[in-house]
Amino acid sequence: MNSIINLYNNMPDKNRKAFNRSVKSTLNVSKQVNSGAYDDEWLTKMEETIRYLDNILRNPNRFIINEEEIVKIELARRITVDSIKHLSRNTNFIQKYDPKTNEVKPSKILNINKEESFNTYENRFIYTLINNMKMYIERKKKENIEGTFKKEKKSLEYRGTANLNKEKVELSLQLKSNLDDKNTKGDDISGRITKLEEKIRDLCSAPTYKDLARLHVSAVTSPIKKTNLILKNVNFQYAVELWNYMQTHMEPSSKNVNKKDGYEDNGALKQMMNDSFMLNYLIMNSLDEDEEKPKEELQNMVASNTVNQLLSISDKLSVEEVMKLIGDEYVKVKYQKVIDTSAIAKKYKEAIELYMAKDHNLRVRKNEKDKR
Numbered sequence: 062m063n064s065i066i067n068l069y070n071n072m073p074d075k076n077r078k079a080f081n082r083s084v085k086s087t088l089n090v091s092k093q094v095n096s097g098a099y100d101d102e103w104l105t106k107m108e109e110t111i112r113y114l115d116n117i118l119r120n121p122n123r124f125i126i127n128e129e130e131i132v133k134i135e136l137a138r139r140i141t142v143d144s145i146k147h148l149s150r151n152t153n154f155i156q157k158y159d160p161k162t163n164e165v166k167p168s169k170i171l172n173i174n175k176e177e178s179f180n181t182y183e184n185r186f187i188y189t190l191i192n193n194m195k196m197y198i199e200r201k202k203k204e205n206i207e208g209t210f211k212k213e214k215k216s217l218e219y220r221g222t223a224n225l226n227k228e229k230v231e232l233s234l235q236l237k238s239n240l241d242d243k244n245t246k247g248d249d250i251s252g253r254i255t256k257l258e259e260k261i262r263d264l265c266s267a268p269t270y271k272d273l274a275r276l277h278v279s280a281v282t283s284p285i286k287k288t289n290l291i292l293k294n295v296n297f298q299y300a301v302e303l304w305n306y307m308q309t310h311m312e313p314s315s316k317n318v319n320k321k322d323g324y325e326d327n328g329a330l331k332q333m334m335n336d337s338f339m340l341n342y343l344i345m346n347s348l349d350e351d352e353e354k355p356k357e358e359l360q361n362m363v364a365s366n367t368v369n370q371l372l373s374i375s376d377k378l379s380v381e382e383v384m385k386l387i388g389d390e391y392v393k394v395k396y397q398k399v400i401d402t403s404a405i406a407k408k409y410k411e412a413i414e415l416y417m418a419k420d421h422n423l424r425v426r427k428n429e430k431d432k433r
Contacts (some may be wrong), residue, residue, distance in 0.1 A: 066344040069182035079225055080339050086221030088331040090324055096211040097317040103201065104253055106306050107194060111260050113299040114187060118267040122183045122290060132172045141172065179269045180278055183290050183297065188273045189281040190304055191264055197307050198254060198261075204252050205315045210243040221338045232338050258418060 131154075137144075148154055148167055156168035174278045221233040264270060285304060 065340060065344070068347060072339075072343060076225060080342070081335070083224040084221055084335050085223070085336065086331065086335055086338065088326045088334050089218040090330065091189050091214075091216045091218075091327050092320075092322045093214040094212070094318065094320045095317065096213075097205070098209045098252060100314045100316070101205060101250055101253075103197070103306070103310060103314060104305055106379070107198075107257055109253050110299050110303040111257070111294040112262070114191065114264055115260075115297045117183075117268050117294075117300065118121075118186050119181050119199065119263060122181045123177050123179055130172045131169050131252065132166050132169050137170050137172045139172065141267070155339070161233060166183040179272045180276060182281070182286060183288060184269055184273060185278050186285060186291070186297075186304075187280045187300060188270060188278065190282070191261060191270065192305060193304075194261060198258060201314060202254065204313050205317070206254075211240065212242075213292055217259045217334070219334050219338075223338065223342070225342075230338075232341060234334075304355065305308040328354065 134156075148165075148170055154167050154169045156167055157166040158164070167312075215238045217234070217236040218231065221232045223230045265274075283304075285291065285301055291301060
Protein backbone atom coordinates (compact mmCIF):
# COMPACT_ATOMS: atom_id res chain seq x y z
CA MET A 62 0.00 0.00 0.00
CA ASN A 63 2.76 2.43 0.88
CA SER A 64 4.52 1.79 -2.43
CA ILE A 65 1.35 2.66 -4.41
CA ILE A 66 0.83 5.80 -2.34
CA ASN A 67 4.45 6.74 -2.93
CA LEU A 68 4.04 6.30 -6.66
CA TYR A 69 1.08 8.66 -6.61
CA ASN A 70 2.71 11.21 -4.28
CA ASN A 71 5.97 11.25 -6.23
CA MET A 72 4.27 12.02 -9.51
CA PRO A 73 4.83 15.70 -10.38
CA ASP A 74 1.70 17.80 -10.14
CA LYS A 75 1.99 19.01 -13.71
CA ASN A 76 2.12 15.42 -14.97
CA ARG A 77 -0.85 14.45 -12.82
CA LYS A 78 -2.93 17.34 -14.11
CA ALA A 79 -1.89 16.71 -17.70
CA PHE A 80 -2.83 13.06 -17.40
CA ASN A 81 -6.25 13.84 -15.91
CA ARG A 82 -6.98 16.46 -18.57
CA SER A 83 -6.19 14.10 -21.41
CA VAL A 84 -8.10 11.05 -20.14
CA LYS A 85 -10.91 9.88 -22.39
CA SER A 86 -12.77 6.88 -21.06
CA THR A 87 -16.00 4.88 -21.00
CA LEU A 88 -17.32 2.72 -18.16
CA ASN A 89 -20.15 0.24 -18.72
CA VAL A 90 -21.70 -1.24 -15.61
CA SER A 91 -23.92 -4.32 -15.40
CA LYS A 92 -25.62 -5.71 -12.31
CA GLN A 93 -28.05 -8.60 -11.99
CA VAL A 94 -29.56 -9.62 -8.64
CA ASN A 95 -31.83 -12.56 -7.87
CA SER A 96 -32.59 -12.84 -4.18
CA GLY A 97 -35.23 -14.52 -2.07
CA ALA A 98 -36.30 -14.70 1.53
CA TYR A 99 -38.81 -16.93 3.28
CA ASP A 100 -40.81 -15.71 6.28
CA ASP A 101 -41.47 -18.68 8.56
CA GLU A 102 -43.48 -16.70 11.13
CA TRP A 103 -46.68 -18.60 10.29
CA LEU A 104 -44.94 -21.91 10.93
CA THR A 105 -43.58 -20.74 14.27
CA LYS A 106 -47.08 -19.56 15.29
CA MET A 107 -48.59 -22.98 14.58
CA GLU A 108 -45.76 -24.84 16.29
CA GLU A 109 -46.27 -22.73 19.43
CA THR A 110 -50.07 -23.14 19.42
CA ILE A 111 -50.38 -26.86 18.68
CA ARG A 112 -49.89 -27.92 22.31
CA TYR A 113 -52.69 -25.62 23.51
CA LEU A 114 -55.05 -27.16 20.99
CA ASP A 115 -54.05 -30.58 22.31
CA ASN A 116 -54.90 -29.42 25.85
CA ILE A 117 -58.39 -28.37 24.71
CA LEU A 118 -59.11 -31.67 22.95
CA ARG A 119 -57.92 -33.68 25.94
CA ASN A 120 -60.37 -31.83 28.20
CA PRO A 121 -63.16 -30.76 25.84
CA ASN A 122 -66.19 -28.70 26.69
CA ARG A 123 -69.34 -30.86 26.76
CA PHE A 124 -73.01 -30.83 27.75
CA ILE A 125 -75.74 -33.40 28.47
CA ILE A 126 -78.48 -34.01 25.92
CA ASN A 127 -81.78 -35.48 27.12
CA GLU A 128 -83.51 -37.38 24.36
CA GLU A 129 -87.19 -38.04 25.18
CA GLU A 130 -88.99 -40.84 23.40
CA ILE A 131 -92.32 -42.63 24.02
CA VAL A 132 -91.74 -46.35 23.61
CA LYS A 133 -93.53 -49.60 24.41
CA ILE A 134 -93.10 -50.60 28.02
CA GLU A 135 -90.99 -53.63 27.10
CA LEU A 136 -88.54 -51.41 25.18
CA ALA A 137 -88.04 -48.93 28.00
CA ARG A 138 -84.47 -48.97 29.22
CA ARG A 139 -84.81 -46.69 32.20
CA ILE A 140 -87.81 -45.51 34.21
CA THR A 141 -87.30 -42.14 35.85
CA VAL A 142 -89.42 -39.76 37.90
CA ASP A 143 -90.05 -37.80 34.72
CA SER A 144 -91.43 -40.97 33.14
CA ILE A 145 -93.97 -41.42 36.00
CA LYS A 146 -94.98 -37.75 35.83
CA HIS A 147 -95.53 -38.06 32.11
CA LEU A 148 -97.66 -41.20 32.58
CA SER A 149 -99.86 -39.48 35.20
CA ARG A 150 -100.58 -36.74 32.70
CA ASN A 151 -101.22 -39.21 29.88
CA THR A 152 -103.52 -41.88 31.38
CA ASN A 153 -104.38 -43.17 27.92
CA PHE A 154 -101.01 -44.98 28.03
CA ILE A 155 -102.29 -47.04 31.04
CA GLN A 156 -103.18 -50.49 29.84
CA LYS A 157 -104.36 -52.02 33.15
CA TYR A 158 -104.99 -50.87 36.70
CA ASP A 159 -105.56 -53.12 39.76
CA PRO A 160 -107.50 -51.18 42.48
CA LYS A 161 -106.71 -53.77 45.14
CA THR A 162 -102.94 -53.59 44.72
CA ASN A 163 -102.83 -50.18 43.07
CA GLU A 164 -100.64 -51.75 40.42
CA VAL A 165 -100.46 -49.89 37.15
CA LYS A 166 -99.43 -51.54 33.92
CA PRO A 167 -98.75 -49.03 31.11
CA SER A 168 -98.70 -49.94 27.46
CA LYS A 169 -96.28 -47.12 26.62
CA ILE A 170 -94.05 -44.90 28.66
CA LEU A 171 -91.67 -41.97 28.28
CA ASN A 172 -88.06 -43.07 27.89
CA ILE A 173 -85.31 -40.49 28.53
CA ASN A 174 -81.83 -41.07 27.18
CA LYS A 175 -79.07 -38.89 28.57
CA GLU A 176 -76.07 -38.46 26.30
CA GLU A 177 -72.92 -36.35 26.43
CA SER A 178 -72.33 -34.12 23.41
CA PHE A 179 -69.20 -32.33 22.21
CA ASN A 180 -71.24 -30.20 19.84
CA THR A 181 -70.56 -26.91 21.61
CA TYR A 182 -69.55 -23.60 20.06
CA GLU A 183 -66.10 -23.74 21.63
CA ASN A 184 -65.42 -27.24 20.31
CA ARG A 185 -66.70 -26.33 16.85
CA PHE A 186 -64.35 -23.34 16.91
CA ILE A 187 -61.35 -25.63 17.56
CA TYR A 188 -62.62 -28.11 14.96
CA THR A 189 -62.84 -25.33 12.34
CA LEU A 190 -59.43 -23.93 13.35
CA ILE A 191 -57.73 -27.31 12.82
CA ASN A 192 -59.34 -27.67 9.37
CA ASN A 193 -58.23 -24.15 8.47
CA MET A 194 -54.70 -24.98 9.59
CA LYS A 195 -54.61 -27.96 7.23
CA MET A 196 -55.75 -25.84 4.27
CA TYR A 197 -53.31 -23.05 5.21
CA ILE A 198 -50.40 -25.51 5.25
CA GLU A 199 -51.37 -27.00 1.88
CA ARG A 200 -51.35 -23.52 0.34
CA LYS A 201 -47.94 -22.73 1.88
CA LYS A 202 -46.48 -25.99 0.57
CA LYS A 203 -47.19 -24.83 -2.98
CA GLU A 204 -44.96 -21.79 -2.48
CA ASN A 205 -41.24 -21.73 -3.19
CA ILE A 206 -39.61 -22.87 0.06
CA GLU A 207 -35.96 -22.25 -0.77
CA GLY A 208 -35.16 -20.27 2.35
CA THR A 209 -32.91 -17.24 2.04
CA PHE A 210 -30.67 -17.02 -1.01
CA LYS A 211 -28.89 -14.42 -3.09
CA LYS A 212 -27.42 -14.66 -6.56
CA GLU A 213 -25.59 -11.64 -7.87
CA LYS A 214 -23.60 -10.95 -11.02
CA LYS A 215 -21.64 -7.74 -11.47
CA SER A 216 -19.36 -6.57 -14.27
CA LEU A 217 -17.35 -3.47 -15.13
CA GLU A 218 -15.95 -2.80 -18.59
CA TYR A 219 -13.54 0.14 -18.76
CA ARG A 220 -11.71 1.57 -21.73
CA GLY A 221 -9.48 4.62 -21.42
CA THR A 222 -6.80 6.55 -23.28
CA ALA A 223 -4.52 9.35 -22.06
CA ASN A 224 -1.54 11.36 -23.30
CA LEU A 225 1.43 12.36 -21.18
CA ASN A 226 4.11 14.38 -22.99
CA LYS A 227 4.80 12.27 -26.09
CA GLU A 228 3.54 9.04 -24.52
CA LYS A 229 0.12 7.59 -25.35
CA VAL A 230 -1.36 5.29 -22.72
CA GLU A 231 -4.28 2.88 -23.16
CA LEU A 232 -6.11 0.67 -20.71
CA SER A 233 -8.80 -1.97 -21.30
CA LEU A 234 -10.22 -3.63 -18.23
CA GLN A 235 -13.06 -6.10 -17.69
CA LEU A 236 -13.96 -7.09 -14.15
CA LYS A 237 -16.60 -9.69 -13.27
CA SER A 238 -17.89 -11.18 -10.03
CA ASN A 239 -20.41 -13.95 -9.27
CA LEU A 240 -22.07 -14.54 -5.91
CA ASP A 241 -24.19 -17.58 -5.11
CA ASP A 242 -25.13 -17.58 -1.44
CA LYS A 243 -27.70 -20.13 -0.36
CA ASN A 244 -28.40 -21.48 3.10
CA THR A 245 -30.13 -24.71 4.16
CA LYS A 246 -33.14 -22.99 5.67
CA GLY A 247 -35.39 -24.39 2.91
CA ASP A 248 -34.68 -27.99 3.95
CA ASP A 249 -35.24 -27.07 7.57
CA ILE A 250 -38.65 -25.51 6.80
CA SER A 251 -39.78 -28.60 4.87
CA GLY A 252 -38.85 -30.80 7.82
CA ARG A 253 -40.71 -28.55 10.26
CA ILE A 254 -43.83 -28.63 8.08
CA THR A 255 -43.72 -32.44 8.01
CA LYS A 256 -43.52 -32.60 11.82
CA LEU A 257 -46.35 -30.08 12.16
CA GLU A 258 -48.59 -32.16 9.88
CA GLU A 259 -47.90 -35.22 12.03
CA LYS A 260 -49.03 -33.34 15.15
CA ILE A 261 -52.19 -32.13 13.39
CA ARG A 262 -52.99 -35.72 12.42
CA ASP A 263 -52.73 -36.61 16.11
CA LEU A 264 -55.24 -33.86 16.92
CA CYS A 265 -57.61 -35.23 14.27
CA SER A 266 -57.53 -38.65 15.94
CA ALA A 267 -58.91 -37.22 19.21
CA PRO A 268 -62.48 -38.43 20.10
CA THR A 269 -63.79 -34.85 20.20
CA TYR A 270 -62.62 -34.09 16.66
CA LYS A 271 -63.87 -37.44 15.33
CA ASP A 272 -67.30 -36.94 16.93
CA LEU A 273 -67.70 -33.47 15.40
CA ALA A 274 -66.54 -34.77 12.01
CA ARG A 275 -69.13 -37.58 12.21
CA LEU A 276 -71.86 -35.06 12.95
CA HIS A 277 -70.72 -32.83 10.05
CA VAL A 278 -71.05 -29.79 12.26
CA SER A 279 -71.14 -26.39 10.62
CA ALA A 280 -67.91 -24.41 10.51
CA VAL A 281 -67.41 -21.38 12.72
CA THR A 282 -66.85 -18.05 10.97
CA SER A 283 -65.41 -14.73 12.06
CA PRO A 284 -65.88 -12.87 14.29
CA ILE A 285 -65.35 -15.39 17.10
CA LYS A 286 -67.92 -15.16 19.88
CA LYS A 287 -66.42 -14.02 23.16
CA THR A 288 -67.83 -16.71 25.43
CA ASN A 289 -66.64 -16.98 29.02
CA LEU A 290 -64.58 -20.05 28.21
CA ILE A 291 -62.88 -18.42 25.21
CA LEU A 292 -62.17 -15.22 27.14
CA LYS A 293 -60.85 -16.79 30.35
CA ASN A 294 -59.16 -20.01 29.25
CA VAL A 295 -55.47 -19.61 28.32
CA ASN A 296 -55.60 -22.44 25.79
CA PHE A 297 -58.45 -20.78 23.91
CA GLN A 298 -56.64 -17.42 23.98
CA TYR A 299 -53.75 -18.93 22.01
CA ALA A 300 -56.22 -20.55 19.62
CA VAL A 301 -57.94 -17.21 18.95
CA GLU A 302 -54.56 -15.55 18.37
CA LEU A 303 -53.66 -18.14 15.71
CA TRP A 304 -57.12 -17.76 14.13
CA ASN A 305 -56.68 -14.00 13.80
CA TYR A 306 -53.15 -14.40 12.45
CA MET A 307 -54.24 -16.72 9.64
CA GLN A 308 -57.11 -14.39 8.79
CA THR A 309 -54.76 -11.41 8.36
CA HIS A 310 -51.69 -13.11 6.80
CA MET A 311 -52.81 -14.54 3.50
CA GLU A 312 -49.94 -13.12 1.41
CA PRO A 313 -47.14 -15.44 0.19
CA SER A 314 -44.32 -16.04 2.64
CA SER A 315 -41.75 -16.41 -0.11
CA LYS A 316 -40.54 -13.09 -1.49
CA ASN A 317 -38.26 -13.02 -4.53
CA VAL A 318 -36.51 -10.03 -6.07
CA ASN A 319 -35.24 -10.08 -9.65
CA LYS A 320 -33.41 -6.99 -10.79
CA LYS A 321 -31.24 -6.37 -13.83
CA ASP A 322 -29.54 -3.08 -14.56
CA GLY A 323 -27.00 -1.95 -17.13
CA TYR A 324 -25.80 1.57 -17.88
CA GLU A 325 -22.86 3.76 -18.82
CA ASP A 326 -21.50 5.48 -15.74
CA ASN A 327 -20.32 9.08 -15.88
CA GLY A 328 -20.18 9.85 -12.17
CA ALA A 329 -18.03 9.05 -9.16
CA LEU A 330 -17.46 5.44 -10.20
CA LYS A 331 -15.98 6.51 -13.52
CA GLN A 332 -13.74 9.06 -11.79
CA MET A 333 -12.40 6.34 -9.47
CA MET A 334 -11.65 4.16 -12.49
CA ASN A 335 -9.80 7.10 -14.11
CA ASP A 336 -7.70 7.43 -10.94
CA SER A 337 -7.07 3.70 -11.06
CA PHE A 338 -6.02 4.11 -14.72
CA MET A 339 -3.36 6.61 -13.67
CA LEU A 340 -2.13 4.35 -10.85
CA ASN A 341 -1.83 1.42 -13.25
CA TYR A 342 0.19 3.63 -15.56
CA LEU A 343 2.51 4.61 -12.70
CA ILE A 344 2.95 0.96 -11.72
CA MET A 345 3.91 0.07 -15.29
CA ASN A 346 6.23 3.08 -15.51
CA SER A 347 8.00 2.07 -12.29
CA LEU A 348 9.63 -0.86 -14.13
CA ASP A 349 12.49 1.32 -15.33
CA GLU A 350 12.21 4.43 -13.15
CA ASP A 351 14.56 3.16 -10.45
CA GLU A 352 17.28 2.40 -12.99
CA GLU A 353 17.07 5.80 -14.63
CA LYS A 354 16.90 7.99 -11.54
CA PRO A 355 20.24 9.46 -10.44
CA LYS A 356 21.47 8.91 -6.92
CA GLU A 357 20.71 12.46 -5.88
CA GLU A 358 17.09 12.19 -7.07
CA LEU A 359 16.62 8.93 -5.17
CA GLN A 360 17.99 10.56 -2.04
CA ASN A 361 15.55 13.43 -2.47
CA MET A 362 12.67 10.96 -2.85
CA VAL A 363 13.63 9.11 0.34
CA ALA A 364 13.93 12.38 2.24
CA SER A 365 10.57 13.57 0.90
CA ASN A 366 8.85 10.32 1.89
CA THR A 367 10.35 10.48 5.38
CA VAL A 368 9.13 14.03 5.95
CA ASN A 369 5.67 13.20 4.56
CA GLN A 370 5.33 10.27 6.94
CA LEU A 371 6.38 12.41 9.93
CA LEU A 372 3.88 15.13 9.01
CA SER A 373 1.11 12.58 8.51
CA ILE A 374 1.54 11.66 12.18
CA SER A 375 1.64 15.28 13.39
CA ASP A 376 1.50 18.34 11.17
CA LYS A 377 2.47 20.59 14.11
CA LEU A 378 6.14 19.62 14.04
CA SER A 379 8.53 22.53 13.46
CA VAL A 380 11.51 22.39 11.10
CA GLU A 381 13.89 22.12 14.08
CA GLU A 382 11.91 19.21 15.55
CA VAL A 383 11.88 17.35 12.24
CA MET A 384 15.63 17.84 11.78
CA LYS A 385 16.30 16.71 15.36
CA LEU A 386 14.20 13.53 14.91
CA ILE A 387 15.92 12.64 11.65
CA GLY A 388 19.37 13.53 13.03
CA ASP A 389 18.95 11.43 16.18
CA GLU A 390 17.75 8.46 14.17
CA TYR A 391 20.66 8.89 11.72
CA VAL A 392 23.20 8.75 14.58
CA LYS A 393 21.58 5.62 16.03
CA VAL A 394 21.48 3.75 12.73
CA LYS A 395 25.00 4.70 11.72
CA TYR A 396 26.45 3.87 15.16
CA GLN A 397 24.65 0.53 15.10
CA LYS A 398 25.99 -0.12 11.61
CA VAL A 399 29.58 0.58 12.76
CA ILE A 400 29.17 -1.66 15.78
CA ASP A 401 27.71 -4.43 13.64
CA THR A 402 30.61 -4.12 11.17
CA SER A 403 33.28 -4.13 13.95
CA ALA A 404 31.70 -7.18 15.55
CA ILE A 405 31.75 -9.08 12.26
CA ALA A 406 35.39 -8.12 11.62
CA LYS A 407 36.39 -9.23 15.11
CA LYS A 408 34.72 -12.63 14.68
CA TYR A 409 36.33 -13.06 11.28
CA LYS A 410 39.81 -12.21 12.70
CA GLU A 411 39.43 -14.70 15.54
CA ALA A 412 38.44 -17.44 13.10
CA ILE A 413 41.51 -16.75 10.90
CA GLU A 414 43.87 -16.80 13.90
CA LEU A 415 42.43 -20.09 15.11
CA TYR A 416 42.86 -21.61 11.67
CA MET A 417 46.50 -20.40 11.42
CA ALA A 418 47.32 -21.81 14.85
CA LYS A 419 45.92 -25.22 13.92
CA ASP A 420 47.86 -25.18 10.63
CA HIS A 421 51.12 -24.28 12.43
CA ASN A 422 50.75 -27.17 14.91
CA LEU A 423 50.16 -29.61 12.07
CA ARG A 424 53.35 -28.49 10.28
CA VAL A 425 55.49 -28.79 13.46
CA ARG A 426 54.31 -32.35 14.06
CA LYS A 427 54.99 -33.30 10.46
CA ASN A 428 58.61 -31.99 10.60
CA GLU A 429 59.30 -33.91 13.81
CA LYS A 430 57.98 -37.07 12.25
CA ASP A 431 60.18 -36.61 9.13
CA LYS A 432 63.35 -36.18 11.27
CA ARG A 433 62.74 -39.44 13.05
